[in-house]
Amino acid sequence: xxxxxxxxxxxxxxxxxxxxxxxxxxxxxxxxxxxxxxxxxxxxxxxxxxxxxxxxxxxxxxxxxxxxxxxxxxxxxxxxxxxxxxxxxxxxxxxxxxxxx
Numbered sequence: 227x228x229x230x231x232x233x234x235x236x237x238x239x240x241x242x243x244x245x246x247x248x249x250x251x252x253x254x255x256x257x258x259x260x261x262x263x264x265x266x267x268x269x270x271x272x273x274x275x276x277x278x279x280x281x282x283x284x285x286x287x288x289x290x291x292x293x294x295x296x297x298x299x300x301x302x303x304x305x306x307x308x309x310x311x312x313x314x315x316x317x318x319x320x321x322x323x324x325x326x327x
Contacts, residue, residue, distance in 0.1 A: 241293065245286040252276050252284050253301050261298040261305040262313065263291050274298075275308070281320025 253259050258279025266272045270287070274294045277283045288294045291307075298305035 241286060241288050246297075248284065249274070249276060249286055249297070250301070252278075253303065256280075256282065259303050260314075261294060261303055262308045262311075263294045263305065264308050265291070275313075276303075277314060277317050279316070281314070281316035281318075281323075283317055283320065 253276065256278035259276050262275045262277065264270075264273040264275055264285070272288050272290055272294065273285050274288050274297065275283055275285045288297070295305055
């Protein structure tokens with residue numbers, strides 16, 4: 227039975243031009259933005275989370291970690307691996323404030 231051979235390999239969703247435009251707008255409209263690479267999981271592809279100085283954040287899919295690093299380099303923003311450094315406290319504080327409101 228060739229059932230499993232018929233499946234096409236999953237390529238994952240690439241970052242669309244709309245995703246890139248959203249990330250660029252976020253960087254341009256906020257200060258102190260840093261990029262954090264979130265690794266691929268069984269449910270999602272690699273993502274980038276941009277976090278501003280006040281903890282406001284946005285997340286979008288990216289094709290691979292190198293694409294995140296290249297994007298961050300192009301915008302001259304620091305990039306970190308969330309598995310190594312974790313999420314910054316200011317993001318948790320922002321989420322808590324938003325939840326209370």
